[in-house]
Amino acid sequence: MAVIEYIEAIRLGMKEELERDEDVFVLGEDVGVKGGVFTTTKGLIDQFGEQRVMDTPLAESAIAGVAIGAAMYGMKPIAEMQYSDFMFPATNQIISEAAKIRYRSNNDWSCPIVIRAPIGGGVFGGLYHSQCPESVFFGTPGLKIVAPYRAYDAKGLLKAAVRDPDPVLFFENKKCYKLITGEVPDDDYIVPIGKANVLREGDDITVISYSMPLLFVEQAAQELAQEGISTHILDLRTLQPLDQEAILESVRKTGKVLIIHEDNKTGGVGAEVSAIIAEQLLYELDAPIMRLCGPDVPAMPINPPGEKFFLLNKEKVKEAMRNLALY
Amino acid sequence: MGKSGSIEQQSRHAAVGLTDEQAVEMYAMMQLARKFDERNLLLQRAGKINFHVSGVGQEVAQVAAAFALDRTVDYYLPYYRDYGFVLSVGMTVKELMLSVFAKAEDPNSGGRQMPGHFGSKRLRIVTGSSPVTTQVPHAVGIALAAKMKKQKLVSFVTFGEGSSNQGDFHEGCNFAGVHKLPVIFMCENNQYAISVPVHKQLAGRVADRALGYGFTGVQIDGNDALEVFRTVKEARERAIAGEGPTLIEAMVYRLSPHSTSDNDLAYRTKEEVDENRAKDGLPKYRQYLIECGLLTEEKDAELLAGIKKQIDEATEYGDKAAFPSPESVLAHVYAGDAGQGGDI
Known part of the structure; x- marks a missing residue:
């Protein structure tokens, strides 16, 4: 392949x-x-x-x-x-x-x-x-x-x-x-719309994300494994309709969840994901639902320090993941 | 006076390609649309329906345009006043009444949309919405698809002069011009966008905008049925010949208020309305048919009695028909979800 x-x-x-x-x-x-x-x-x-x-x-x-x-x-x-x-x-x-x-x-x-x-x-x-x-x-x-x-x-x-x-x-x-x-196979296959995908199995914390930030999540998970923190990663893949079953199953696995996206926090997809979890799994949680997202500013600036400040990266993601694990 | 065929000089309707039967049929459609509209105003005032948006004063242009199309293949994207148009392409009064009463059997939307939001795949009437002019790019897309599939058809789209200021009008016209697509744009310039008069909407003529998009634009008297017929027919011939779109600005006057929620005398005078009522194309066309010997007072009375009966029956049917079930609100968000709302 x-x-x-x-x-x-x-x-x-x-x-x-x-x-x-x-x-x-x-x-x-x-x-x-x-x-x-x-x-x-x-x-x-x-x-x-x-x-x-x-x-x-x-x-x-x-x-x-x-x-x-x-x-x-x-x-x-x-x-x-x-x-x-x-x-x-x-x-x-x-x-x-x-x-x-x-x-x-x-x-x-x-x-x-x-x-x-x-x-x-x-x-x-x-x-x-x-x-x-x-x-x-x-x-x-x-x-x-x-x-x-x-x-x-x-x-x-x-x-x-x-x-x-x-x-x-x-x-x-x-x-x-x-x-x-x-x-990527060169044959004819489809990935069904509405199905999330587990990128990594883990026991301590669950990270739910989509698109580019998952690269940082995967890198951070690998490094945190060396610290003894085991991460379960769910790639939403489809944002609408959300795969509720996969979301609940992945959270149930660890009882601790961090939702990550580059879109700004307020009113983002993560807000809905966290509401689904709160509505259905509140008493199975061992920590508050956490979110790591872009800041609530209109958009990112072009100047390099500003862009870097806005964007997620492996270090920011890793820190948030560690904080959740230690909670 | 005998039939038009016996007159030495060819009659106007024959000259544009209409048979005597078609000429009379057009008149019947105009009257049907007018009477249907008037009935709705009455039903709303009587508290039987919630809302009606009227097309009185524009039926002549609507019906004549429809008759100039190929009603077996063309696609239509009418706007919300086009009762005369949709009746002419096959929608029945009964179907329109089901929409007016928002009943389950309404073929336009199953009682979901306001009246005047037409749609019927069977009749190739493309479903429409309330944000104005969104249908213009759709008409262009249908014309593009027809061209790609080598189908000899045109898409015909209407809108008001207020709507002609929306970006979608300009974006759609430009796209159609670039690709020389078989689409006919017809602006029904009825002089008012709700309360805003045409001089506050337009600094020039809508028809002249076609020049900027590289195709033909014509302004015509929308009260002259045969002129509208001829213009649309020629536009269709050009479109089918691969010569691209045409923009037609049909000058009409909205004789009724914008809708049943509007008091038009707050922004225009009765004198102005009366002056325009005198120019109404419907009695003018009626007079033409009488002069041609195609219509008599007796035949007209008979026709109107038939229309009244048809509307009475449709009104009763629409009134008595069942509403959609409350739960049906959840159906048809996505394919295959009947009864389950958004879940797939």
Whole structure:
């Protein structure tokens, strides 16, 4: 099995779906000749032509809205938002339209679109090339939201998203693109939407997270093992619908839980995860539910000390994990 | 006076490609839409329904446009005043009444949405929402998909002049222009966005915006049924020939208040409304048919009696039909979740 980069896994997932189903097409800014500003769609136009790998005008609401129209006709569009920071002009199309089309038509119409958007900082992108907008869309019924961390999941979830009969937001982490590599089968497999995944078995503390911060969690867990702290790690993979069963099972295992994400703390996915745990497992906990998240500021600055202060890293994660273990 | 065929000079409707039967059928549809609308205003005032948003004054343009499309293949994205349009493409008064009363059998939304939020996959009426103009990019997406699948059809989308200021209008038009897509944009310029008059909405003409997007834009008299028919028919021919979109600005006047929650005399005068009532396209078209010998006072009375009966029956049916079950609120958030809400 080949070891490939996360970005290549996403590209491979799109390539396979474009080959499998002629109704699948990719649209977005710079996705064609340039192959995307991160090279995520590189080479696809050569294989599939400019109609199925379509460079669009610079207008996010049209990218989403045109994709929605095509999906209602029966196509399976993959719309790319160049940075998730720029998907807000499309928010009305995503929340008022895509999310509600099945519901408002009483199951007559459906909207099987995938909207891919790179999230996360650490690339000196400043306020508007670094955001994690999950919480804006999280809690909107009708949407599914995935955020892979492993290369294997990036391909499998992308393929599952394309085949899903409902709208799926695919939040890929731009820092993961080249940093995360892993074994990815070149055959046709999917990772089911709505299923979390245990990355590491452990007995002392449980860490629940998704996307890029899981790299720090895995590194910290390895180091803490040498201190005698055993960490259980759950990768949510899908943010909506949350895999409640997997969340409860992973917390029950240790009785101590830390939830980590780069999106800011207030109103984030972690708040919902902790509420689920509190509602159902309060008396099985041996410590308060803890969260480690981005600070509640509008977005991260471009200056290096500021960006470093904002972002999570192995040391911050390790300290929080140790604190929980020692509680 | 005999039938149009016996007149030496070709009649206007024949010249634009309408048979005598179609010309009369159009009139019947306009009257049906008008009477349906008036009935709803009455039902709301009587406390039988909660809300009605009216299209009185715009039926002529709506019906004529629908008749100019290919009603076996085209896709429609009507806006909330388009009763005349949806009736003309196959929705029945009974179906509309089920929507008005928000009943389970309503094919538009199963009693979930406000009246005027049309949708029917069977009739290719694409489901719509309340935030205005979101349907414009959808129409463009459908036209794009049709082009990709090499299907000879057009998507037809309507909106008001207020809506034409939304970003989605501009983004959609530009996208359609770039890809020369088979889509027809029709603005029903009824002079008011709720209370805001057209001079506070637009500094120029909506039709002229087409120039900036690289396709044809025309402003027409929306009270002239045959002019609307001809314009939409030509736009469709261009679209099918691969010549791209057309933007049509049909000039009409909203004769009724914005909705049953609106008092229009707070922002416009009765004199202004009366002046525009005199320009109403419906009696004008009626007069045209009489002059052509296609309609008589007797035939008209017969037609109106039939419409009244149809609306009476539909009203009774809608009124008596069952509401959706309360628990059905949880269904159809996602595919395959009937009865279980968001869980999948």
